Amino acid sequence: MNKPYPEWTCKECGIEHGTRLPEMATWHEDKCDVCGEVKSVTEPRDFNHFKNWDSPKNSITMKFTPKLKRRNAFLRFFQSQ
Numbered sequence: 001m002n003k004p005y006p007e008w009t010c011k012e013c014g015i016e017h018g019t020r021l022p023e024m025a026t027w028h029e030d031k032c033d034v035c036g037e038v039k040s041v042t043e044p045r046d047f048n049h050f051k052n053w054d055s056p057k058n059s060i061t062m063k064f065t066p067k068l069k070r071r072n073a074f075l076r077f078f079q080s081q
Contacts, residue, residue, distance in 0.1 A: 005044070005053055008033050009042065009047065010035065011042075012035070013035050014042070015047070017044075018046075018047025018051075019047065019051050025046035028040065028041065029041075
């Protein structure tokens with residue numbers, strides 16, 4: 001049985017399952033529907049939705065693009081908090 005599509009995702013799960021990093025998102029404290037932990041969450045649409053969510057792997061590998069520098073800056077920002 002496939003997992004239902006999540007309403008809320010944390011940044012770690014969003015990075016793992018999404019196809020882009022959000023430039024802007026609204027976060028609040030709640031339970032992540034992917035990992036089940038209570039932390040800051042937002043909607044999967046902020047990560048350009050989760051592709052292949054109902055596939056057996058339940059994930060997708062993000063393609064590296066020329067925007068890699070922006071992605072690394074985004075990750076450094078969240079890791080510093």
